[in-house]
Amino acid sequence: MSREPEEISLRLPHIELAAQVYGPANGAPVIALHGWLDNAATFARLAxxxxxxxxxxxxxxxxxxxxxxPAGAGYALWDYVHDVLLVAEQLDWPRFSLLGHSMGAIVSVLLAATFPERVQRLALIDGLVPPTIEADGAVATLAEALRGRLALSGKRKPVYPSLERAAQVRQRGVGHVSFEAACLLAQRGLMPVAEGLTWRTDSRLTLTTPMRLTMAHVQAFVMALRCPTQLVLAEQGLLAPREHLTELLAQTAITVHRLPGGHHLHLDDEQGAQLVADCFKAFLSAP
Known part of the structure; x- marks a missing residue:
């Protein structure tokens, strides 16, 4: 398979999305979903x-x-679920598997739980459920989110003199990544401006989530999964310290693979990508 993906546009009724396509037209259908503030290039080594x-x-x-x-809209997880369902409709895929990293894994779980008839298999990389909050924290969370939204117009995106400098900054972002991985994400994530380069990413994505699910909510979604599911947990990833995760997984039939590496182990280097591929290749290819 060529390492260079095909670039396509997906014109949904309400928005146009970009995507990179790998593999033969008759291959088992898989929709791959990246993490927060990343992009499709997160699968450049793995796919x-x-x-x-x-x-x-x-x-x-x-x-x-x-x-x-559009102006006034937000980026709730369930809006992403809706988008992915429309992507599948445009691709004419009545059933498909999902490959998700981080936030993409969370969106995959929500979709597979609510539309079990559509999802054949679920392959998750260092992601399962979103951060939760209980009811007594909801008021403060909403207030923080709305204050951030009101202040957003006064903020400006950072500008970098080079892709390499932007990649160095991205290395220190959420989920530390290797310099090579940061460069791959930056190549797709940057755009030119008069002073240099800045991120294409919508600034609203950096705002606090207005309303979060409770632990009871996320348990309900995970317990509703019906398709075969495998989860790669990175030993130095973002899920490792979350104590409730072990208890939640113990109640499910999810197969867990614990691999060395950080949150972006599938992108940081070729070895990590191969370890993740070894976990998922036969699984995602199965009828």
Whole structure:
């Protein structure tokens, strides 16, 4: 399989999304979903190693080369679920598997739980459920989110003199990444401006989430999963310290693979990408 993906546009009724496509047209259908503030390039090392699959790696709305949501709209997780369902409709895929990293894994779980008849298999990389908050914290969370939204117009995106400088900054972002991985994400995530380069990402994505699910909510979604599911947990990833995760997984039939590496182990280097591919290739290829 060529390492160079095909670039496509997906014109949904309400927004246009960009995607990168890997693999043969007759391969098992897989929609790949990236993490928060990343883009489809997160699968640049992994997708070519999953030979025989038809992988459509989508830039979520507001990320990468996809359009931003209109003024006044937000970026709730369930809006992404809706987008992915419409992507599947445009691809004419009545059933498909999902490959998700971080936020993309969370969106995949929500979709697979609510539309079990559509999702064949679920392959998750260092992501399962969103951060939760209980009812007594909801008021303060909403207040913080709305204050951030009111102040957003006065903020400006950072500008970098070079892709390499932007990649160095991205290395220190959420989920530390290798310099090579940061460069891959930056190549797709940057755009030129008069003073240099800045991120294409919608600034609204950096705002606090107005309303979060409770632990009871996320448990209900995970327990509603009906498709075969495998989860790669990175030993130095973002899920490792979350104590409730072990208890939640113990109640499910999810197969867990614990691998060395950080949150972006599938992108940081070729070795990590191969380890993740070894977990998922036969799984995603199965009928």
């Amino acid at each position: 070519p190693k999953l030979q025989g699959l038809r992988i459509v790696a989508v830039d979520f709305a507001g990320h990468g080369h996809s359009a931003h949501r």
